[in-house]
Amino acid sequence: MPATVLITGASRGIGAAAARLFAQRGWQVAINYHQSEEAARTLAASHKNIFAVQADVADRRQVNHMVEEALCQLGHIDVLINNAGIARQALFTDVTEAEWDRMFSVNVKGVYHCCQAVLPGMIRRQKGKIINLSSIWGMTGASCEVPYSASKAAVIGLTKALAKEVGPSGITVNCVAPGVIDTDMNAALCEEAREALREETPLGVLGRPEDVASLLYFLADSQADFITGQVISPNGGFLIV
């Protein structure tokens, strides 16, 4: 039986790079998208083992439907990658309650919804892996990104607690906390800001989505069976703890 993975927010960026890598390695891959149907369908059309499933991860009903659809396509879910996320830069004093709530609905509640939807099947099979995307900003905090930093810190807490709770069921839960990765999420950065970030990074480059995808693949694979509750940060040395 081929291994299976559900990746949220996978129509572009890190999620899409991961989907391509898993598909190339022979996995059956369900990619979730929210609004970018065309990009998701194009990615799915490029690999016979990638399927697209729509849902806003902030909406429990849509997530439950997405997982049902993924199960129809895949039969079971070995690995869930909670990759969908949003970021926004603003002065903390300007952040509206609606913006705060949306950040937490997508970045934290989305992880809660997806984990709750896939866990019954994993517990039944006494096997499974969950990988949550946090960020270095969830570890160190970023000025003008207070809601994002707080939401990504929450993902770390969720990961550690859930790892303890479901470990006895043979399920691992880990967190990947990337540094600055060159995706649409950072498209608004001007060249000056990008150069400053490169200079601050010991390896002297921004990360590529593929740099994160390879770590996601390692954590999803059986090589990582004894790793759980950990936060691993591909960041070029930008943050060394």
Ligand code: NAD
């Ligand atoms: P991205 O903006 O390219 O991708 C995010 C994806 O999430 C998009 O496909 C988007 O459509 C999807 N998404 C957003 N809201 C959604 C929702 N409600 N339901 C379903 N999907 C939704 O950014 P990326 O860099 O590929 O980010 C992927 C993950 O990595 C995010 O969780 C992000 O916070 C995290 N991350 C990114 C960086 C970076 O520098 N790019 C650094 C650290 C962590």
